[in-house]
Amino acid sequence: MVNFDYFEDVSLLKGKSASEALEALKRTTLFRVKGKDPSRAVLVSTLIHGSEPCGFRAFLKEINRERDYPFDVYFFVGNVAAAQTAPYFSNRNVPGGKNFNRIWCIENPEDEEETCIAEVETFLKSLPLQGVLDLHSFMAKGVSPHCFVVSVDDKTLDFAKRSAPYVLQIGAGMGALIEAMGNKCPSFVVECGTHDSPEADVFADEVLDKFFKSFGVLDGEVSEIWAKDVFVNMTNFKVTPSSTVVWAENEDPSADVTLRSDCESLNLSKVDAGEFCGWASSLDFLKASNGKTPVDAADYFYIDSGKLYFKQDCVPNLMGVNEFVSKESGFYLFDKKEETA
Numbered sequence: 001m002v003n004f005d006y007f008e009d010v011s012l013l014k015g016k017s018a019s020e021a022l023e024a025l026k027r028t029t030l031f032r033v034k035g036k037d038p039s040r041a042v043l044v045s046t047l048i049h050g051s052e053p054c055g056f057r058a059f060l061k062e063i064n065r066e067r068d069y070p071f072d073v074y075f076f077v078g079n080v081a082a083a084q085t086a087p088y089f090s091n092r093n094v095p096g097g098k099n100f101n102r103i104w105c106i107e108n109p110e111d112e113e114e115t116c117i118a119e120v121e122t123f124l125k126s127l128p129l130q131g132v133l134d135l136h137s138f139m140a141k142g143v144s145p146h147c148f149v150v151s152v153d154d155k156t157l158d159f160a161k162r163s164a165p166y167v168l169q170i171g172a173g174m175g176a177l178i179e180a181m182g183n184k185c186p187s188f189v190v191e192c193g194t195h196d197s198p199e200a201d202v203f204a205d206e207v208l209d210k211f212f213k214s215f216g217v218l219d220g221e222v223s224e225i226w227a228k229d230v231f232v233n234m235t236n237f238k239v240t241p242s243s244t245v246v247w248a249e250n251e252d253p254s255a256d257v258t259l260r261s262d263c264e265s266l267n268l269s270k271v272d273a274g275e276f277c278g279w280a281s282s283l284d285f286l287k288a289s290n291g292k293t294p295v296d297a298a299d300y301f302y303i304d305s306g307k308l309y310f311k312q313d314c315v316p317n318l319m320g321v322n323e324f325v326s327k328e329s330g331f332y333l334f335d336k337k338e339e340t341a
């Protein structure tokens with residue numbers, strides 16, 4: 001492989017701690033653990049974001065169990081360079097580099113990172129994959145674990161609803177791994193908890209076990225349906241790069257926008273139209289899109305007397321108190337899908 005490493009066993013990492021294992025890697029790496037039947041496979045993806053080690057730790061734990069699998073299991077370690085940027089497991093991307101979960105599905109890669117992902121994508125698409133699990137964590141504290149899916153067909157939702165208490169459908173055009181693989185097989189992002197927390201590590205272990213059982217890698221019963229709600233119709237909002245944004249309990253007149261300091265508490269909860277969001281004099285600070293299609297932020301927010309409000313009933317996700325993230329990947333608003341079952 002030209003731009004990523006590929007190993008047909010995991011001996012390189014066995015018995016190593018997370019930091020030792022990270023040091024043993026040179027760059028983006030894909031591992032294959034051969035099973036009895038090579039005509040089927042699943043993929044477990046970790047560290048697509050370098051600051052989200054829970055999936056990597058679950059992977060290391062799993063390989064030390066030395067299990068025999070009925071078919072092939074691939075483990076992907078995504079942004080090794082970001083994770084290796086000191087201090088370890090604290091950088092989402094390489095400083096100045098790309099977000100590794102926004103550069104899939106690119107036809108003409110333009111730099112080394114995009115070329116690497118494009119090569120991995122071509123390789124993965126050549127595999128007989130039955131399922132893809134991409135393990136992540138998030139910055140916010142006090143937010144529930146949740147699962148992202150591309151499609152909301154019965155097979156996909158069956159595992160998604162067992163994996164976490166909330167299921168959210170991402171829109172097309174994000175450039176995520178699960179978007180690239182979603183046409184091929186059921187594909188999931190599970191956000192396991194707060195970055196680098198013991199809870200996220202435990203959750204990632206449990207989700208991996210459920211994934212293996214659901215997709216036939218391991219025998220055993222999968223726990224019952226957990227999620228009642230499925231959230232759909234995702235719209236992405238980013239703060240424009242030139243805007244100044246702060247989070248506070250009172251308006252900061254020196255900033256273009258002051259957002260509620262407790263905005264994280266709105267994540268994964270039903271927000272009603274008219275809910276207060278912060279202070280701004282115009283909506284120019286906000287760029288809204290559905291996938292790659294720009295949409296009008298004024299359909300989702302309004303300003304009245306210098307205050308910013310939600311215009312529609314919605315379910316926010318990934319709202320956070322962080323200027324870099326608010327500009328780089330932003331936050332999302334969803335609609336709730338009414339379930340019949």
Ligand SMILES: [Zn+2]
Pocket residue numbers: 048049052136137
């Ligand atoms: Zn992530």
